[in-house]
Amino acid sequence: MTMAFLDLATLHRPVYQSLADQIARAIADGRLANGVKLPPHRILAHDLDISVQTVSRAYEELIRRGLVSGETGRGSFVRRQEPSSDVPYLQERPGEIVDLSILKPVCEAMHLDRMKTVLAELATDLPASAALSFRPNVIFPGHRIVASEWLRHCGLKTSPDNVILTNGATAGMTVAMMSAASTGTVIATEAVGHHTLVPLASYLGLKIAGVEIDGEGMVPEALAALCRQEDVRAIFLQPSPINPSATMMGLERREALIAVARENALAIIENDPLGPLIEDRPPPLAALAPERTLYVTSFTKTVLPGLRTGYLVAPDRLMPAVANRHLVSHWIATPLLAEIASRWVRDGTAMELLRWQRAALKVRQAIVRDMLAGVEYGAHPEGLHVWVPLKSRAEEEVFVSQARLRGVALAPGRSFQIGRDEHPAVRIALGAASETELRSGLRIVASLHQAAPEPLLLAI
Template identity: 65%
Template sequence: MTNWRPDPSQLRRPAYLSLAEQIARAIQEGKLVNGTKLPTHRRMAEDLGLSVQTVSRAYDDLIRRGLISGEIGRGSFVQTQPREPEPPYLPERLGEVIDLSILKPVCEQIHVEKMRQAFAWLSENLPASSALSFRPNMVFPRHRAVATEWLARCGLDVSPLNVSLTNGATSGMTTALMSVAPPGSTVATEVVSHHTLVPLSTYLGLHLEGLAIDEEGMIPEALDEACRKGPIRAIFLQPSVINPMAALMSAGRREALAAVASRHDIAIIENDVLGPMVEGRAPPMAAFAPERTLYVTTFTKTTVPGLRIGYLVAPDRYVAAVANRHLVSNWMATPAMAEIATRWVADGTAMELVAWQRRALASRHAIAAEMLAGLPYRAHPQSLHVWLPLSCGHTEDAFVAQARLRGVGIAPGKSFHTTDHGWTPAVRISLGSTTESELRTGLGIVASLAQGNPQELLLAI
């Protein structure tokens, strides 16, 4: 038990969040150390003049944040040791929350109907090999050939022998990292990058180094300096809008980064899940450095989220490694999904849905421009999200908490940060995860918070 107690005079409405914040600050300031037993719910309620239910909600909030643990029969204890990272999005949509935290394409009934039609076709046309074979090379030759047609739309001219089918982008990223960076090596990326890259690198035993960026992304000079200071095995890039800041890298910047990678003989992992949806973009990094780039794309962000299939293109030097790493981590992509993707690429459905998504996003960006007018947000006409830097005085935790209290879920910028230095508070806001009406309402709430007094937000929680 500890001698520290919350100050009842500092409690504000809602009281459970205010109490949780007092305890959280005490933990951060070292007044409550790891393993400290907290008072029981009833004892805390009596000390502060609160209801037991209010204290229980405060403790539950702290458990969700990973700051305390509740053990049946023993009580509640401070927990400050490393824990599993939280996703930037809400694990599930609760109650009436407008969920702008999870990155999704715009989806309507047309997407459900397309998938239903695809499964109806599949029920009559599923090849025996897709249903019965354990051998990827027996199932996927035809799919690899059609994949090259899609990859050509992405700006790549590749052989089917260099294409692996994966269960989406995360599977492709994992395989690519395992293929080029052994445990203990260093992978460089942008200071603001993919939210799964930090935990994934940890699980694979890799050191992740976040490098300086500008409005286009990674700065070539920063990469060159990092390579000179220590051994870098690979760089991970998202040059075409899908990155958190919705930045589109120019051809000149891609060429410069490719030159640095070539000079230091390091691999490039390119995440390009929006593929041909981004109009007017430069060719992929894989076109500038085909001999060293592992290119990942997928259909989930541009067609239908349920189409969990993707392509990983590897240069000749990494083809065998990719095949082996994919076997041990996934064995093979799901054949039924591969059949649907191949049919949609061949019959034009995939590009039809990409064009539909562009039109839908144009409408969503018009709403964002109206509701966030005057705020310094970043976006691209084909981005699925906007990136909103917070003005001086705003903290991400308080901003996200206040948005959540007002019924809007958004993603904190820290979820995408790969280093502890040079961080500017920001939030990511998805444009496709809800209806246009809810999006307008949610963006209005976010805008009012962004334009409000930061100190008032802190007092409110």
């Protein structure tokens, strides 16, 4: 077959990696269909005037990613692809690069020490139900009471009976989507939104529609227009600066979206993994419209990455559906992690670590202001990331690849695009790298932004 889409001029070092990336994009956008046989190594090497070894390494990289299968005596073929999330974070080995792509909280030795301490405590007084029981109603009644206490810090007053314990925000999102919409119907979300929504909706038989956004998030008039055109059953919102563009939705905008939801009988799924992290924030949508909002929060982005447990709050009318769908998809949250979270909420450790995180992120954001002076970007002073708009998708692709070549991993804006409208940008996560690495990475970002990066010309 021909590989006319390959562009030698835009290949950059390491060439095998760049070649693999071009072929991967062709697979993702359908230019290379499932089952298609790739050209033999020697033929492609001749066509591109590169070494056979370079092509072999590129094919091996595609096999490692699960995009291609190599069959002895037959050649290399495009594997059948399931819907993918185009994950916006680095999937390579850490330590080789400054990773500003993955969104995680700032962590120090203190965090590991806290976990070691609580595990030592559990070794002496672990509740029997946490290890031996198999029924949520036996294990979690006390945990739900503690959950309602934590949720008050999130700005939400709710009964323990309306809380489901989950294995983090992703599990909560999944159950909420299964409960709020039925097969073939539409869930509306921000045009720049959560990177897993499209594949998740595909697996659940739902449709995702990206709705126009502005500096406060989803535009109510655009949502109302979509409701007149499509069978919309729910809206998925990230009103806190966890959303890719790092915007905080104001109270008036929240109330306007709730009005559209009520007029069109829509459920609201509110994803709020930052919980109480942001000070002086408006009340959650779940506090303003408790009759229709499914509220999702967790501890992984604010307290400890490994504390993969959280809460899903649902109104009375949706609780039977939520409970049943959680049972069939997850059965129960992991009791040990739920026990740790409950202990930390009760003894104040969770809030202590959250306040520490808030202070650490203020320092990181100050570093951003210093290093990106003169660069236009979106951020919140207590947020986990910043969002740097770019002029075009082509510039975004070059920007990310140039940063990668210089040792910095960034998340491309395309990973968060939902719908047709393009919002070229890069997301820069602040928590994974050390402060020294962060300064180094941001210095490279600033220089690339100032220089308007161009593809490298290579001597191959």
